[in-house]
Amino acid sequence: MHRLTESIIDNATIILIIAHPDDEAMFFYPTISRAKRLHIICLSNGGYDGLGEQREKELQRAARRLGASATCVNNAALQDGPHAWDPSVVAANVGPWLHAGAVVVTFDRYGASGHANHVAVYHGAAPASFARRGDGVTRDARRRPAARPDETRLPVLRARDGASL
Ligand SMILES: [Zn+2]
16 A cells, blocks of 8 residues: 555545545544545445434535535445445445546545444445556556656555554
8 A cells, every 4th residue: 555645645636435424534634634635435424323414414514624525425235334335335336436646545444443334445445446546557657667656646545644554
């Protein structure tokens, strides 16, 4: 995995992939508070206790305060709860948001807190991100074979500050 440097946070478009509203603040705040271009993809509305609509609005408010945009996917197969999500469903819902040059920030393989939904986000987001990164490396290598690929153009999977994936 690539280290998420200050330069990357400052210059790249950061795509934060989370499972529930509040994850952005609980697990990623120090990193995302610095991002200049941030889009949050939240896979559920966090409605396990019946407060999904309210939590979704809170996510939108939090995003506005961060100068970010947020999308709550809330697919029927990705509902908040103690069960594991199918990583392929996660990947299918995350893939369309990834683009060349974007840096993906998400949970580590332990889901930061061990929550089954968080772990599934890691397993679903990682392959989608790596596929995009592979494309970027190939293009960069062709153009500048002797140069180090420009790290700001490669998606980075990163959990919380200080933790490598
Ligand atoms: Zn969560």
